[in-house]
Amino acid sequence: MTEQTTGRAAETEQSAGTGRSAARPTARPPEVDPHDNRRQVLYWRLLARLFDHEEQATLESASLAVVQDIGLPSALLDPKTSVDALVQRHPELSAEFDGLMAPDTDRAGNDDGDDDGNDGDAVRDRAAEVRRAALVSKVLLNVFAPASGTVTAGQLARWQSDAGWLERALGCTPGDLRGGRPGGGTGGATGVAAAGPGVSPTGTGGRGTTPDLSRLIPAIGPELGAIEADLVKRMRLREVLADPGLAAQLTPSMSLIEQLLHDKNNLSGTALANAKALIRRFVDEVSEVLRTQVEKATVGALDRTVPPKRVFRNLDLDRTIWKNLTNWSPEEERLYVDRLYYRHTARKTTPQRLIVVVDQSGSMVDSMVNCTILASIFAGLPKVDVHLIAYDTQALDLTPWVHDPFETLLRTNLGGGTDGTVAMTLAQPKIAEPRNTVVVWISDFYEWQAEPLFDSMAAIHRSGAKFIPVGSVTSSGRASVNPWFRERFKDLGTPVISGHIRKLVHELKTFLT
Numbered sequence: 001m002t003e004q005t006t007g008r009a010a011e012t013e014q015s016a017g018t019g020r021s022a023a024r025p026t027a028r029p030p031e032v033d034p035h036d037n038r039r040q041v042l043y044w045r046l047l048a049r050l051f052d053h054e055e056q057a058t059l060e061s062a063s064l065a066v067v068q069d070i071g072l073p074s075a076l077l078d079p080k081t082s083v084d085a086l087v088q089r090h091p092e093l094s095a096e097f098d099g100l101m102a103p104d105t106d107r108a109g110n111d112d113g114d115d116d117g118n119d120g121d122a123v124r125d126r127a128a129e130v131r132r133a134a135l136v137s138k139v140l141l142n143v144f145a146p147a148s149g150t151v152t153a154g155q156l157a158r159w160q161s162d163a164g165w166l167e168r169a170l171g172c173t174p175g176d177l178r179g180g181r182p183g184g185g186t187g188g189a190t191g192v193a194a195a196g197p198g199v200s201p202t203g204t205g206g207r208g209t210t211p212d213l214s215r216l217i218p219a220i221g222p223e224l225g226a227i228e229a230d231l232v233k234r235m236r237l238r239e240v241l242a243d244p245g246l247a248a249q250l251t252p253s254m255s256l257i258e259q260l261l262h263d264k265n266n267l268s269g270t271a272l273a274n275a276k277a278l279i280r281r282f283v284d285e286v287s288e289v290l291r292t293q294v295e296k297a298t299v300g301a302l303d304r305t306v307p308p309k310r311v312f313r314n315l316d317l318d319r320t321i322w323k324n325l326t327n328w329s330p331e332e333e334r335l336y337v338d339r340l341y342y343r344h345t346a347r348k349t350t351p352q353r354l355i356v357v358v359d360q361s362g363s364m365v366d367s368m369v370n371c372t373i374l375a376s377i378f379a380g381l382p383k384v385d386v387h388l389i390a391y392d393t394q395a396l397d398l399t400p401w402v403h404d405p406f407e408t409l410l411r412t413n414l415g416g417g418t419d420g421t422v423a424m425t426l427a428q429p430k431i432a433e434p435r436n437t438v439v440v441w442i443s444d445f446y447e448w449q450a451e452p453l454f455d456s457m458a459a460i461h462r463s464g465a466k467f468i469p470v471g472s473v474t475s476s477g478r479a480s481v482n483p484w485f486r487e488r489f490k491d492l493g494t495p496v497i498s499g500h501i502r503k504l505v506h507e508l509k510t511f512l513t
Contacts, residue, residue, distance in 0.1 A: 035126035038066045039133045046137040049079070050145055070131050076138050079145060082158045083138065083165040093135070100135055102171030139166050146227060151235040153246040159231055160251050163224055170220070177221035178228060178253065229255040237263065241271035252282035257369060261409060276410070283406050287373050308342035316341045352436050353385045354378055354508065357423050359443035360390040360412050367442045367470065368412065371504075372398075373405040378508060387430050391423035393448075418446060420453040428456070434464035438508065442470040445485035445496075454488055461494055468507055471498035 045059040060077070067076055073090055075081045087094045142162040147155045164174030232255045240246045250256065260275045267275050308314055319341040327336040356375045358368050372388065379386035379402050388398040390412050401407045420443065431437050439460055447453050461467040469489050471481035481496055489496050497503050 033126065035130050038070075038130045041066055042130070042133045042137050045077075046141055049141055053145065053148070066130065067134055070127065070134065072131065072134055076134055079141055082161055083142060084158075084161045086138070096131075096135055097139070097165055098168050099171050100132065100139070100169040101166075102169070136169070139169050143224070144227070146231060149234070151231045153235065153240045153249040156231050156235055157249045157251055160228070160253065163228065166224075175253075178225045178255075225255060228253060229258070232256050232259045238267065238271055241267065241274045242269075244270065244274065247274040247278075250278060252278050252285070254282075254369065257282050261412060264410065276406075279409060280406050283369075283373060283409070286370070287377065287405065291377050310340075310342055314342040316343045352383065352438070353387070353430070353433070355387045355389070355427055355430050355437065355439045357389045357391065357420075357427055357439065357441045357443075359418055359420070360392055361418050361444075369409065371440070371442050371470075372408050372412075374505070374508075375402055376405040376408070379403050387427075389423050389426050391418075391420065393417045393419045393422070395422040395426050397426055417448060418443070419448045420445075421449050421456070424453060424456045428460075431460065431463065431465055434460075438466040438468065440468045440470060440504070440508070444471060444480055445469070445482040447482070447485075450482070450484060454485065458492055461492055467494050468504070469494060469496045470504060471496045 041059065041062045045056070045063045048056045048059055063077055064074060067074060073086070075086055075089070083097065087097070139162065143159070143166045146159050163178065167174045167177050170177070237259060240250065257279060260279055264272070264275060320337065320339075321335065323339065323341060324335060324337045327338060328334075329336065354375070356371055358371055360368055368390070375386050375388050378384050386399075386402050388402045388408065390396050390398055392413070396411070396413075398408050398411060401411065420441075427439065431439070441457065457467060457469070469485070471486075481498060486496050497507065
């Protein structure tokens with residue numbers, strides 16, 4: 001008797017003893033899902049290339065077989081091929097990259113689905129995950145494994161383009177995560193030309209609104225900014241700026257503007273003209289975004305002492321009906337209106353003075369750029385008197401140029417030490433009417449004379465002026481603020497603002513209008 005027959009006989013005997021005729025099948029080893037294997041191959045290749053620029057032949061050949069088998073182009077595995085170039089050749093991939101890595105609660109919910117569902121749908125879902133892994137690997141590898149050695153203008157533009165596609169994949173508008181120019185994540189002239197018909201290289205962000213990426217560890221925005229800054233530093237910027245053709249490939253970004261402001265005194269001729277053009281482009285684009293935020297911010301209280309404007313758009317229909325209900329005629333079923341009522345739209349505005357003091361040390365360059373532009377926007381509001389002071393170990397009153405952020409930035413001198421007392425000497429005489437004055441102080445507050453400076457700031461606060469300490473006003477919110485100052489500002493009742501510039505816009509607009 002064979003072993004198999006013996007096993008079956010034993011099962012039959014056991015069933016007979018219990019009065020049941022249930023035969024138990026022999027256990028089978030779990031089946032290996034080929035889709036899971038393919039996905040693992042792609043991610044292992046990604047990790048290998050991120051930590052070691054040398055190719056692993058086995059992983060490369062296995063990944064190539066996977067990509068070809070799922071119908072994707074082999075160029076997807078070439079780190080030297082930008083996403084723009086890939087989309088130019090294969091326009092159908094553009095939609096797949098949008099929102100590719102965005103937080104998706106629906107996907108998470110579907111993962112816990114019932115195993116008794118349609119097997120065909122489950123197979124298609126697993127195949128789609130393999131395709132998604134290939135596209136994700138492409139974006140991550142291009143962004144987080146940039147070129148080594150000296151960087152050319154074309155390589156910088158290509159990286160900015162790929163970083164823009166990563167931001168699109170995360171559901172953001174290109175440039176948002178790096179705190180830079182709107183739509184600035186897809187390279188310069190090369191990026192636009194490569195997109196091809198029907199493809200928008202600048203994108204609009206996969207989902208239309210910026211998703212919550214707070215669960216990313218580490219925060220991806222500052223990391224992207226650091227990579228971009230490193231690429232700019234490794235680029236022979238002066239040689240690039242001296243060549244109009246190469247300079248035209250550059251896309252303005254916060255990292256590039258910082259380098260230009262640091263090096264502007266060493267530039268001349270064509271290089272200086274190209275540098276100024278890049279700064280002007282960046283300032284204009286950021287100004288447009290900030291101006292929109294200022295317009296959307298909360299404004300002052302309604303001024304009911306000013307008669308409402310009697311135009312149709314201000315007609316208060318509900319109030320008009322309510323006030324004339326006594327004129328209702330039941331017989332005629334008509335409401336006779338004796339008086340029309342209109343909504344008040346005028347806002348209370350009193351002359352206000354805004355004093356912006358900016359630490360122009362190298363670590364505060366992004367805040368310097370944003371707040372200089374913001375000061376110029378508020379300077380354009382009616383009845384707002386704006387003053388701007390920049391300082392390191394010396395202070396400079398930039399008020400005469402406050403309406404032109406471009407000219408203001410050209411007069412700054414980034415770098416050096418930090419002594420806020422010299423700026424305080426210029427700021428205090430400008431506080432003529434404390435109740436109508438707001439002082440915004442932007443710095444990391446690592447000061448040479450900490451206690452005398454804080455005493456002066458506390459005196460401004462006690463005088464009745466609104467004092468707003470700002471540690472960072474960037475998109476990423478990356479900043480290091482002196483904890484000694486942070487605690488004392490908190491005790492004073494004026495906590496440090498640090499984060500998105502919208503916070504500062506809201507504070508200023510509420511006070512000034």
